[in-house]
Amino acid sequence: MRRMANASEALRILGIDHDAGRLYLALLESAPAPLGEIGTAAGLEGPELTAAYGELVAAGLASVAVDGHDVVSPLPPAAGLEMLGRHRAAELDESRIAVGGAFESFRRQRLAAHRDDLVEVVTGDAIGPRMRQAWASAREQIRQFDSPPYFPIPGATDDALATLARGVTQRVVYSRESLEHPGTLEAVIEPCIEAGEQARVLPSVPVKLVIIDDAYALVSLSIKEADVHNTMLIVQPCGLFSALVALFEQAWHNALPFHGRTPRPGGLLPADRRLLWLLAGGASDDVIAREIGVSRRTLFRRVQILMARLGATSRFQMALQAQRCGWL
Structure with missing residues (x-):
């Protein structure tokens, strides 16, 4: 069952x-x-x-x-998956439009009428301390979209682990680029998952975002093409904040659960389970081969063996069968 x-x-x-x-x-x-x-x-x-x-x-x-x-x-599911993928992409586009519309409404109606500091701009070296302060201030939950480029914050992983140790729920949607970013999977993502973080993966996330409880949100204005992250918005509760929360919850609903190295029942070698999770998370063959320490040729052979064990004729069917067998 x-x-x-x-x-x-x-x-x-x-x-x-x-x-x-x-x-x-x-x-x-x-x-x-x-x-x-x-x-x-x-x-x-x-x-x-x-x-x-x-x-x-x-x-x-x-x-x-x-x-x-x-x-x-x-x-054969190829055509159906293409349709479903386009439908999900359309939903994310609608969410981006909703966030943009909410911000415009916020800008016209709230900022024009009040001088409340509903949005604060933080730049440069001030970003690191404010992000560490945010993690320390969380009381119930943190919701996050994670994707490169990353702002260098010494001790950031320790802060996340300490927050989890305090019993704060942490839900993170990682982009595929997060898994592929050198060192991030083993040094950051997997330690947090092992400590209790709930992680999911999407091919991409719409924005770099951290939501602290229902109190405020941190939004990165990073420049992806230049690998620069030097400006951040702090958004207090308002229409824009509500739209960001809704965007996160929709993406969380659509994302694929990711368990890293967490042990699971099912009679499967740890390396093969790791292979399946990386594959399900959307990582490329090159990244998977590097992470499990094998050549592309060996990776291909392992995938073929797993497909044969599961009676699958495609990677999609292999993922479904692996779920049914408790391997994922």
Whole structure:
């Protein structure tokens, strides 16, 4: 049952709801077979079965069925994943527009009418102390988007570990570039995960952001192309702050969980589990090979062995099967 829940979570991240996720797993297990039989295996019937299967068809993951007696089967997921990926990209674009609109509204309505310091600009050497102060001030939770470029702050990882030790919940969405940035995975990300940080990964994050409790947010005005991070906004509760919180929660919902080196049951070698998590996190083959200490050729061979063990014909199917086996 727990493995089924893990696989359903993987499908949910792709935008497939709970019932459709159960049905897809039953489809992978039993197809080709009549739709009614697949529905019975998933515990669905009638309108619920019709709606769930219709979602799979719309996502390009299953063949079309006219009625419950049709023999159905899963489709190669490449086209469906492309559709889902575009849908997620559109959602992030809408979120960026919402944040921009909220800021414009804030600027026109609040700053024009009041002289409250709702947004403070911090630059240069003042950034490090303010960020350390922010971590120390957290009482309940920290929410963060993490991506290069990084501002050099001595002791930043120790501050994060100390915050976790105080019982503060820390949720971080890392970009793929964070995993690929030299030294960041082993020296920063994995120690925090082992200390209790909840981490997820997206191909990219819309902004470098830290939200402290429901009190204020730190927003980097970094220049990615020049690898420069020398200006930061501190945003107090207002329309812009609410939009930043909503943007984080939507990205967190869509991101893939990442557990680093954390031990998990499932009878898998630690190096292979690490390989799977890096692969699921979107890291490139070069980065994965470097992180687990093998050549690209050896990495390819290991991936092929894992696919064979899981009975998978693609990396996507391997990820789903690994979730079901409790390997991720």
